[in-house]
Amino acid sequence: xxxxxFVEDEEALQQAMGKMLEQHNYNVLKALDGEIGLKVAQKxxxxxxxxxLILPKKNGFEVLEELKNDPATKNIPVIVLTNLEGSAEVxxxxxxxxxxxxxxxxxxxxxxxTKIEIVLNHAH
Numbered sequence: 001x002x003x004x005x006f007v008e009d010e011e012a013l014q015q016a017m018g019k020m021l022e023q024h025n026y027n028v029l030k031a032l033d034g035e036i037g038l039k040v041a042q043k044x045x046x047x048x049x050x051x052x053l054i055l056p057k058k059n060g061f062e063v064l065e066e067l068k069n070d071p072a073t074k075n076i077p078v079i080v081l082t083n084l085e086g087s088a089e090v091x092x093x094x095x096x097x098x099x100x101x102x103x104x105x106x107x108x109x110x111x112x113x114t115k116i117e118i119v120l121n122h123a124h
Contacts, residue, residue, distance in 0.1 A: 008030075065096050
């Protein structure tokens with residue numbers, strides 16, 4: 001069973017997504033801030049990380065940078081979730097090593113699922 005770490009501080013979204021992923025046989029790990037997200041990633045070594053950019057304690061850019069600078073976690077694919085539609089933020093996330101990104105307002109949960117499956121299938 002593939003492990004997905006979901007780092008997101010909006011609990012409602014965290015719950016809805018977590019449920020949907022579990023229904024599709026993913027093991028979902030959750031973190032409500034960047035600091036916990038980083039710790040969980042290092043300890044659990046998930047197959048994929050869904051990362052919000054605007055987070056308490058450590059923002060998504062900091063988390064991404066630390067993940068990619070650590071040889072143990074640098075190959076874990078990261079899908080960045082954001083409400084920041086500015087191309088500068090997106091460029092920055094991709095340049096720091098994000099695999100892909102999704103603007104929250106523009107997708108439905110099933111589209112996200114498809115995106116996750118594509119990334120996981122290409123990861124190995």
